[in-house]
Amino acid sequence: MELNLQFGYGMMEHCRHLTEQWNGGTTILSPRDLSSAQLNQLSQQIINIPNGKVLLDPQFYLPHSEHSRLCSHDYWPSDYQTGIFWEGQRCTDLINALFNINRSLGCSEVILPGLLATTIDDDWLNTQQAFIDEGLAISNGLCVLATIALSADATRNETQIARLMDASDNWEPHGYYIVCEHPNGKYLVDDPTWTTNIIDLAAGLKLRGKKVILGYCNHQMLLASVAKVDGIASGTWMNVRSFPPEKFRGNQEEVIRQRATWYYCPQALSEFGTSYLDLAKQQGVLDQMSPSSDLTNVYLAGLFSGAVPTSSGFTEQLAFRHYLHCLRIQSQNSVKPTFDLTVDHHQTLLRNARQLLSDLHTAGIKGQARDFMDSLDANESALSVIRSTRGPLLRRNWGNIQ
Incomplete structure (x- = not known):
């Protein structure tokens, strides 16, 4: 399972740097954040790096958006009206314009637009079908990925997910780009129904031979490895590590404020402010938070060199790159030769995280909203459900799922 870079505010240099350091990789471009x-x-710049690739997320989730930069792009309709748009030439014009932009950018695949589904109903399913039909009609050999964008309520609704799976029997894109809103705006989700339904949806699509990329993810979606998902996408700020639809509605520009610097502790699946690392040093548990040798990297600066962490030179830029570097390695290591080994790997990851977090909490070291303790049960429940429902088919077909 690969890690794609989900472009967000201020990420141009991060994308260039990491693609060079990784000897390639895919960046999913954001028209909301780029002219x-x-x-x-x-x-x-990305394509000129060996093995560098780009995709374009059309971000047509809310077609009545008033976000000035997003709406300024050539493909965005100037007068979207629900009835007229789907009855006339406008949908075709949108898809044609998007394909032209994708070709000019050198995109390796085309992500089709998709409306945000607050409810998976006939109207939404019809728009999905229309976008897919239009895209396939002019694809001319390009790989086409259909967008599935779901609200938190739609994601949590088992009946609606089942309806989506049934409808997708008649869809023929080459793959899917799936983005799901987090319940209650939480960064890390503690709702087992939400996690289970995402993995179930992804597994169902993979069993049909489709490519699947999960967009706007954080490390919680390492779980997607049990569905043999092709890739997850993540970035720097929290609003590209989860999917907040409202940021596509209006001009909610990011404002630079004084922020804490967060260290990602991969074995705890949690992030900690550097002030808590100072406390960990005082408590004698800082070494337990150091990454394993395969995840150690140049971005750690002197964080574990014996200096006080807040004085070690571990900057926000280094923290972002450390997070993405670790998540990439964790993603690549998450899929094992068999389904059962993959599930076992993730169960071990969760079990070890629980033990370490318990020890850290006892010492007073907590990750606040980025602490994974409350999300462990949700991931463990999803593993159990997927093993019992999709497990037999995944186990039998694991070697043939591409």
């Missing part, structure tokens, strides 16, 4: 000129500039 047309910047899209062209960054895409060419």
Whole structure:
């Protein structure tokens, strides 16, 4: 399972740097955060790096959006009206314009637009079918990924997910780009129904031979390895590590504020502010938070060199790159030769995280909203359900799932 870079505010240099350091990789470009000129500039810079690739997320989740930069792109309709748009030439024009932009950017695959589903009903399913039909009609050999964008309520609704799976029997894109809103705006989700339904949806699509990328993810979606998902996408700020639909509605521009610097402790699946690392040093547990040798990297600066962590030179930039570097390795290591070994690997990851977090909490070291303790049960429950429901088919077909 690969890690794609989900572009967000201020990520141009991060994308260039990490793609070079990783000897390639895919960046999913954001028209909300990049002008047309910047899209062209960054895409060419990434493609010029050996094995560098780009995709374009159309971000057509809320077609009545008033976000000025997002709506300024050539493909965005200037007068979207629900009835007229789907009855006339406008849908075709949108898809044609998107394909032209994808070709000019050198995208390796085309992500089709998709409306945010607050409810999976006939109207939404019909828009999905229309986008897929239009895209396939002009794909001319390009791999086409259909967007599935779901609200938190839709994601949690087992009946609606089943209806989506039934409807997708008649869809023929090459793959899917799935983005799901987190319940109650939480960064880490503690709802087992939400986690289970996402993995069930992904597994069902993979068993049909489709490519699946989960967008706007954080490390909680390492869980997707049990569905043999092709990739997850993540970035720097929290609003590209989860899917907040409202950021696509209006001009909610990011404002630079004084922020804490967060260290990702991969074996705890949690992030900790550097002030808590100072406390961990005082409590004699800082070494337990150091990553294993395969995850150690140049971005850690002197964080575990014996200096006081807040004085070690571990900056926000280094913290972002450390997070993405570790998540990439964890993602690549998450899929094992068999389904059962993959589940066992993730269960071990969760079990070890629980033990370490328990020890850290006893010492007063907590990750606040980025502490994974409350989400462990949700992931463990999803593993149990997927093993009993999708397990037999995944186990039998694991070697053939591409």
